[in-house]
Amino acid sequence: MGRFLARRLVLTIPVLLGVATLVFSLIHLIPGDPAQAMLGEAAPQSDVEELRRQLGLDRPLVQQYAAFLAGLVKGDLGTSLRTGLPVTEQIVERMPATFELAAAAMLVAILFSMPLGIAAAVRRGTVVDHAAMTVSLAGVSVPNFWLGPLLAIVFAVELGWLPVSGRGTWAHLVLPAVSLGAALAAILARMTRATMLEELREPYVQAARARGVSRSRAVMRHAFRNSLIPVVTLVGLQFGAVLTGAVITETIFAWPGIGRLLIQSIGFRDYPLVQGCILLIALTYVAVNLITDMLYGVLDPRIRYE
């Protein structure tokens, strides 16, 4: 077990380094002079020179890269061009909002998808099954940047039940969480159905029924519990999609998280802040994938012996 975890951890190091390198090189992909691009064409040459020095762009590439990595290790991601505040500070401030939204969206997804998937599997081939799967395929196809405004039109504007935007109370969380969680719910429902169908076919379920266990107990206590392992993994692997979706959802609902910060800083050409946001989202994604992988190894001993 220890060896499995250690190996998985070591394998993450080159990926982390690759992510950092890619984020570092972003600023160098800017066509022309990055400092000029950030300040605009009309900026005086002296300002451009000053910014170039401040960003370290006047130094050799290797030195810039070394400084970037060294800063990263210390949690120093540079200074925002617009506010002059440390990038790390601004991101840390926005993190709780994004994690709150992501967690709520995943909760919504789980609450909707599990009953749908189980019902479809148990009533396989019936109208219930077809309806559940059509709804879930539609859920994957509906973009959250359409669902969000539609929900806002109905529940905030027409009915007046929920606030249109902002963060604060539980009510503020409902529309963003539902619009962000819908696609995940759709994917999870399909996965739950597929794994439930596999488990329901297993001899242990039939043995339980033969011993006189009721149908609902056989489904829920036996089949459903075992079908959870791949579903839990999928929840972890889909976390990246939820984080990216949050960029859009936060923009729609004016939710003060990292996604909105990212889009705002792109608008202001505040590249250090753009780099910081992207790095943080990617690192979170890598970390969640790592945890999911490890959990899977713990839950299912067969994985370790690969």
Add this chain to the structure above:
Amino acid sequence: MTKVGAAIVLAAILAALAGPVVMPFNPSDQELALRLEGPSARHWFGLDELGRDILARVLVGARISLLVGLVVVGVSSTIGTLLGSIAGYFGGIVDEILSRLMDILLAFPGLLLAIAMVAVLGPSLTNVIIALSLIGWVGYARLVRGQVLRARELEFVQAARALGASIPRILGQHIIPTALPAVTVQATLGMGGAILAEAALSFLGLGVQPPTPSWGTMLSYGRAHMLEAPHLTIFPGMAIAVLVLGFNFLGDGLRDALDPQAQRHS
């Protein structure tokens, strides 16, 4: 469902090709007096904030969406198939380097990397296509690599090798064709994904720039008038959802038809 998907996709292609030709309105014609007017017998989808016919714009937008989907899927599946088969066939250090590169690209949620690239390259249709293609190939490469690893050991491939066939011939004639059904399924589903991604980037202001009508851009402008003119939001969004659903139905159906393993779950 496969037939429904195929019908939707076919209808969308026809509408994109013929629609703008037969429409009585130009997507940039303005009737300022009627701006934000709702659907009517004359303007089926209503008019937008500048008094332009939304149906005409949705039809031209379909061209953009289908174009992005086709180019992105075409480029990324070609690059992916090529690199995936090279990694799978040669193994060793080549495979190691390519696989690590794929790991790094997969460490980013796809759309996030596209946002990052377009943010630095500048917002435009071309840059959206470049960004989505540079990210999209990884999925195909992974898939093809796995297929090639398996096909490499098959008897007819060994026989071709024993007969002295060249490597390009073995890959092109014998190995890659075994991976094509899986690539076709992925490409069909990838069309939906690319269309969604382009719309998302345009919605965020990072994709197609106005006045070119793109469904994502239309949705983004519609938000400002959500209260008094919800039709600005409803119709472009419906177009995206229906077309993506069409590709998903089609892809799902193809998978069931081409992959007997998956059929067990359906």
